[in-house]
Amino acid sequence: MAAFTVAIPVYNGERSLAEALRSIAVQNLDGVEVLVSDNASTDGTAAILAEWQDRLPLRVIRRTQTLPMRDHFNALLDDVTSEAYMLLCHDDYLADPAALDLAQAALRDNPDVASVYCDLVYVDDQRRTLAHRRFSRSGRFDPDATGRKCLASGRNLFGIPIAIRRSALGETRYGDDFLYAMDIDLSWSLASKGGAFHIDRPLIANRYSNDNMTWKLLGTTLSEYLGLARKHGSAPGAIGRARLAAVCQFVTAQKLAFRYYARARAWLG
Template sequence: MAQFTVLIPVLNGAELLGEALASVESQTLTDVRVIVSDNASTDATPEILEAWRDRVNLRVIRQEKTLPIPTHFNALLDAIETERYMLLCHDDYLADPDALRLADIALDENPDAPAVYCDLAYVNTQRRPLATRRFDRAALFSADEAGRETIRTTRNMFGIPLGVRTAALGAHRYDPRFHYLTDVDLSWSMAKGRNLAHVPQPLIANRYRAGNTTWSLLGQARSEYLAFAKKHGVPLGPLGKARLSARIWTLNQQKKLFGLYGRMVERR
């Protein structure tokens, strides 16, 4: 039985889903299972998944109706039967054929780490590079420090998990209170008080495009950060809340500028 599962949630992802699947197909790690949850797509997503059935070790879950993001992601977590997994958004892809093998090695070498992360490549719809996010941290980093720094900077200081131990996930699930911070909250919840592993290479390509779900959630970032800080026991106070609001405003402007840059690259 496969020991590593790649979970892919998708909703009307016919345009880019094949690239995500191709990046898994090209991995040098063997015995990889792929579970795709189709969140009641109305485009050609089902046909694309059918065409991939014989190319990867694929299981398709078809949702009868469109589920909220946390509920949809949790349905995938409930389907894991392997020791390790990663969740790959359908419009992202693994940027290196050795990505999963390196995740596997990092988890083997750090048996107490609940998960492993990596640097990120930001790309546009045509896979043209926009930027690289290098975290510049040690091979092991504190989950608690990353969580507190996320609140201080209003940036995801964990990154995207490249590999997670299913045993560490346990009963933890995506909290339905969070949409903008859903990944960060789960990262901290399952690793509280522990160290996480990091591979200093851009092994996941995170695609920036107009249809990204993240863009539509920026308006609720402040309320989610306040709830996130409260949940994880980080006191803010009036001054801390004011600083949080200022940082979120600044971050929104930066994201808008980056989105403009991405559109300019596409027109070249």
């Protein structure tokens, strides 16, 4: 049995899936399984996976019908059997050849840590760097305090997990009430299972494109952050709601501005 799984949920990913797989192929793959869940794609995804079948320790699950995104992610988590895993969206990729080694070392050296995070690099469709997301932390940090800071800032201050211990995950899954904030909800839920660790290197490239689900979900920001407050803390009063609404509106404006910046970069070449 593999010790670590890179789990990739994909739907119609022919434009970027091969890039994600290439970023894994340059890693140290001792004890690593690549688990891809094809969510009944209708494009060339299956052909790409067939090309990579003998080039990676690859296990492919083909869904017979397309599941909603959250259900697909949860179904994929049910199929992970290794001691630890990371979930890599098919349009993202590993930004450092040492990413998996560093992630597994962080878990090995910190046996009470439930999840590991890292700095990020934002890229466009052509892999051009748009920005670096640095979290200004290194080593162990308090995940519960980070969750509360997410509420105060209207932003995901956890980042993207590059490793999660499956024993800590247990039966925890992406919650039914969240899509925009589903990553925050899962990371915060893991806070009760153990500590968190941060690697201050950009190990994951997060792609910004017009296809990102983020743009479709921006209108749900306030309702989902209120849901986070109710689930993990306490429901805010009238003043707290007004403050959170202002914060979410400001962050939404920032995200839209970044989207226009990315579009301008693409147009200018």
